[in-house]
Amino acid sequence: MERVITGKEAKFIDEVTINEIGIPSLVLMEKAALCVFNELKNNYYNYLIVCGSGNNGADGVALARMLYQNGENVTVLLISKSEGTTEFKLQLDIARKIGVEIIDFVNEDNLDEEYLEELFSANDCIVDAILGIGLDRQVSGLYFDIIGMINECDSDVYAIDIPSGICADNGEILGTCINATVTVTFGEYKIGQIAYPGKKYVGELIKKDIGFLDTEEVFANYESEDLEIRDNYIITSKDLELIPDRIERSNKGTYGKLLVIAGSKDMSGAAFFTGMAAYRMGAGLVNIVTSYENIDVLKDKLPEAVFTGYNDLRDECEYSKIAEALDKYDCIVIGPGISTDDNSAILVEMALESGKNIVIDADAINVIASDERYIEKLHENCILTPHMGEMSRLIKRDISEISDSPFEMATFFRDTYNTTIVLKDANTIIATSRGDNYINVSGNEGMSTAGSGDVLSGIIGGLMCIGANRDIVAPLGVYIHGLAGDYAKEKLGSASLMARDILENISEVLMMKDNL
Numbered sequence: 001m002e003r004v005i006t007g008k009e010a011k012f013i014d015e016v017t018i019n020e021i022g023i024p025s026l027v028l029m030e031k032a033a034l035c036v037f038n039e040l041k042n043n044y045y046n047y048l049i050v051c052g053s054g055n056n057g058a059d060g061v062a063l064a065r066m067l068y069q070n071g072e073n074v075t076v077l078l079i080s081k082s083e084g085t086t087e088f089k090l091q092l093d094i095a096r097k098i099g100v101e102i103i104d105f106v107n108e109d110n111l112d113e114e115y116l117e118e119l120f121s122a123n124d125c126i127v128d129a130i131l132g133i134g135l136d137r138q139v140s141g142l143y144f145d146i147i148g149m150i151n152e153c154d155s156d157v158y159a160i161d162i163p164s165g166i167c168a169d170n171g172e173i174l175g176t177c178i179n180a181t182v183t184v185t186f187g188e189y190k191i192g193q194i195a196y197p198g199k200k201y202v203g204e205l206i207k208k209d210i211g212f213l214d215t216e217e218v219f220a221n222y223e224s225e226d227l228e229i230r231d232n233y234i235i236t237s238k239d240l241e242l243i244p245d246r247i248e249r250s251n252k253g254t255y256g257k258l259l260v261i262a263g264s265k266d267m268s269g270a271a272f273f274t275g276m277a278a279y280r281m282g283a284g285l286v287n288i289v290t291s292y293e294n295i296d297v298l299k300d301k302l303p304e305a306v307f308t309g310y311n312d313l314r315d316e317c318e319y320s321k322i323a324e325a326l327d328k329y330d331c332i333v334i335g336p337g338i339s340t341d342d343n344s345a346i347l348v349e350m351a352l353e354s355g356k357n358i359v360i361d362a363d364a365i366n367v368i369a370s371d372e373r374y375i376e377k378l379h380e381n382c383i384l385t386p387h388m389g390e391m392s393r394l395i396k397r398d399i400s401e402i403s404d405s406p407f408e409m410a411t412f413f414r415d416t417y418n419t420t421i422v423l424k425d426a427n428t429i430i431a432t433s434r435g436d437n438y439i440n441v442s443g444n445e446g447m448s449t450a451g452s453g454d455v456l457s458g459i460i461g462g463l464m465c466i467g468a469n470r471d472i473v474a475p476l477g478v479y480i481h482g483l484a485g486d487y488a489k490e491k492l493g494s495a496s497l498m499a500r501d502i503l504e505n506i507s508e509v510l511m512m513k514d515n516l
């Protein structure tokens, strides 16, 4: 896994590198500007570098100097009213002395919006050096208007460090933001570049090492009074190694027993997808607990499973049959297609009280959302997998509020209930009960299709079953699900992609692991 950091953590790493280690700020800046220069040089006819007056702007001015000295047509556009940081003033002074063309929009007369529009379209490359990780409030006024104009023109836009307007801490857009073609960032990825909505505006994301002190070393050895370091990661293909290997001399008991409580009248498909996904992940035995009328059809589709039927769980005999199964099995997936009737409420309560490792999905989440009594029973071995609608019911907030700040919502839920949450979205956020957060980077738009969530809960259940580390099953399962979807998209395109195609490509992911 790879760490992703907040803007504040990035600042802390900056400060330690400069103040404790002694690498001068200007040396880091020179390297940062050089990295962007190497991406740009000789690629465009005319460059316009739009600069704020913080160190992001200073990077921009240093870049302009490099382009100028390389013989390219470059203009700096200054748009800040304030004098700027020490580094900014210094870079500007050097650039002026060397002869770089500088337009000071705020202080020069006779410059209006029309002039700016013409300037933007006259340059085929615009560099956004307005705001970086120092963004700390809503974008308004001139900055707002200029970002709008840059987004309107056809030129390529390179953002230095992060597109201006995206909050590096969580991906929120503070009023407006630059829609970049390419973003060149320094040190580590920032959450705002990986998480939606920010991710949508980053374009191609290039990460460059500019000589900061190693992040893990900084976090382990230096303390900051006002900064709480959070463990945020992305899963990468290397982490597939964390899927337990098959053992040559083994039997089905070696790979665990999973109880899948899924499906209700007219909803047998959900149980099939979940059960089958768990088997494709390598689960030893899957027992599907479902309404009696589903069993015949499921037996045909998934003869590898065993079945436990129920009709009315107020019946003592039926109740104890399920209680016995809960007792015998290693882990549980509950929710896909179970409906929200009285039987489901009983099943959810039984599963929660078993204390086992449980994946809680779909209608089981709706049951929990319907009554405070259940939410209080969540524990550290639960993994909830809500989509935006289910999350909205669970925490009683509007979907728009959740999709504007999914990262905050997921971590808030985890912190409140000490449970793992998988908030499903175009890039799913996982906040684990151990305190780690993950932003998923696999998957595609074709996976927004019926049954896709059922497959995910089966994959996570399957991973638990085969003995993957408890702290990693949720983020790893989400990553595998997305990767299986990516394989499916490669073969079929995104529009025709169906849940069964995700299922069929789980094996591709497992073979990829074998070839690592």
Ligand SMILES: NC(=O)C1=CN([C@@H]2O[C@H](COP(=O)(O)OP(=O)(O)OC[C@H]3O[C@@H](n4cnc5c(N)ncnc54)[C@H](O)[C@@H]3O)[C@@H](O)[C@H]2O)[C@@H](O)CC1
Pocket (backbone or CB within 6 Å): 014, 018, 024, 025, 026, 028, 029, 032, 052, 053, 054, 055, 056, 057, 059, 085, 130, 131, 132, 133, 134, 135, 136, 137, 138, 139, 140, 143, 160, 161, 162, 174, 186
């Ligand atoms: N030594 C360093 O500190 C390095 C800094 N680097 C660059 O410096 C950037 C961070 O620099 P800074 O911390 O100076 O911050 P920024 O340059 O991102 O911006 C801070 C300035 O913008 C103002 N501001 C914040 N939000 C605003 C808003 N919504 N509207 C208008 N003004 C707003 C702040 O008051 C402050 O004056 C990084 O993103 C990176 O590009 C790199 O050069 C690497 C080395």
Ligand SMILES: [K+]
Pocket (backbone or CB within 6 Å): 056, 128, 129, 130, 131, 132, 159, 160, 161, 162, 163, 164
């Ligand atoms: K920027």
